[in-house]
Amino acid sequence: MTPRNHGDAPDEGLGEGELGPLEVHSEGSIVNPALSGTMRPVRGEFGRLENVEGAEVWETADPQEALPDGFASEADEARPYVKPKGLTAQMFKVFIQNRVAVVFFILLVAITLFSFVGPLFYHTNQTDLAALQQVPNNLPPGAGHPLGTDFQGFDMLGRLMVGGRNSLIVGFLAAGMAMIIGVGYGVFSGYNGGRIDDFLMRILDVLLSIPGLFLVLAAISLFGRNTSMMILVIGLTGWYGVARLLRSEALTLREREYAQAVRSMGGKSRRIIWRHIIPNSISTTVTLATFAIGDSILALAALGFLGFGIQTPSTDWGTILNNGYIALQLNYWWELWPATILFLIVVMSFNYIGDALRDALEVRLRER
């Protein structure tokens, strides 16, 4: 029932106008927005099309110019076509209403700037262990060292910047890797379904029953502790949940009308996946990515706390916490608590922003 001989060519039978206005895409293919689902008019309270504030109004003075012959539609009457607010804009609107999430977002931006831009203005020696012989260790906060020095003589404020930079970079890269693997695995499994899906999900069951921390520790004892290795390992153990959720997303999306329409027009699986399934699950993906970054930062910190973090003279927040834990018994509070607060804010930010994004996504679904 699915003719595949047409390739990606639009079907001539469409375009009677009852399916709504057609869009001409950049590469010349014609996609009906009502079918693709990526663009749809925002409906008002009574189900009418509404001119949403800030929405771009499309010029429809002469739609025949843009459309090939035979595609003229009755819907192109005098009423201008209102381009719906994009997905991002809708989500942003809901997200911005969540005050706590906005506060956390601002804090997160501030900490990111502190870690990356801070060292440009606040110069400290964070690399040269030999030069540290001149600096007293475990110095309480005071002139010259606003947050004191640590057990090696490193300036704590500068140390927090270096640690933050490394933690954030590792977090982002590992999360990016986890997202690519997770989305790929999940969409592939869910789209294909059947035995492939069964098999891939059993593999996932196996991986899910091994706590990630143990696998990461195993990798460290085999490959040693270099930073790129850690990014790789944290990324490789962080994608299971993403794959699960994207798989269920793909399972439902592949049965949607627009996916079936592509199939009936002879569209290839690759097109359905890239043009419909992945764009339609982008909001889930963004939410999951937020959690993934938080989780990766946490995973690195756990390693650091166990003493397997990024090696001296560089550092990460987990390693700082580990050293601070030892200092705690000596009451050197400045070596532990500032780092703890920064780290906690970052982890909570990613959690809360992820939650807020999920709410924003759910509101969008409810409006449908």
Add this chain to the structure above:
Amino acid sequence: MLVYLVRRLFQGLIVILGVTIVTFFIPASFHANIARELYGIRAPQSVIDKFNHDNYFDRSIPVQYLHYMNNLIHGNLGVSFNKDASFQSVTSIIGDALFNTLWLVLASLVIALVIAIPLGLFQALKRNTAFDYVATGAVFVIYSTPAFVLGLVLIQVFCIKFHVFPYSPTVSSRTGPFARLIDMFQYPRSYVLPVAVLTGLSVGGFSRFMRGSVLDTLVQDYIRTARAKGASSNRVLFRHAFRNAIIPIVTILGLSLPSLFGGAVITETLFNISGMGTVTVYAVEGNDIAVVMAATLLIAVATVVGNLISDLSVAAIDPRIRLMARK
């Protein structure tokens, strides 16, 4: 029920088999170099060859895997690859560590449930009130606080600032699987902090889930029917809503095990408790991949068994599943 039991057991076995493939193949590519690292560059080739032969490292990978599986079935987890451990068996290194960790995790699970179930229930009943918001906020903070940060705060407050609880748990000279369980009852005060850290890991998730589960149940038709028949609100709540809302929690119990075992690694390190976490961390420090892999395998098996128990309990308490399975 029996069919369901057998099928679920079979699935569990398949997963454990999959885990052994992971724990075997990750170190397998390093087997060739292990002897050289253990005995040093100056060791005579004959010693190296003998070690490789004794450990099957000179055979093909499938034969090595079968040997590994045969050992596992006989309860032999292999030999430690740590020079200083002088070729102790992995089983003797791990010893009762698995049980110590299990007791810790179980104690925290019980306490987490005792807190989370009433809290979630009450939150759902008083939804969108000040109490609900405060509880949701507090739960969120605990939920997103990593184990080691929570542990550090607790140690600072309860051990260093006010000497309420001792820093490290009291350990008796008892041995055997139940030793730490008995210790927990004998010296409950010294186990408060470690158990509290692990409880903090799961209590947030559980109470959030419980709140959602009760809310889902309260809008069901059978609740309306029960109300319409004139059942008192307490009866509706406990006989109808609560019993149905509790079922998903049992599933979540099993699913939370991997993160709890991960948290146990941190907790044991923080409070210096001997368990799977500390054993693994020492093994990683000593590059002892055999112990790390055995620990991973044991934890994975514990997770699978835990999931199995929780699934079977769900089947036992949920008549829908019980009856469906009978067909």
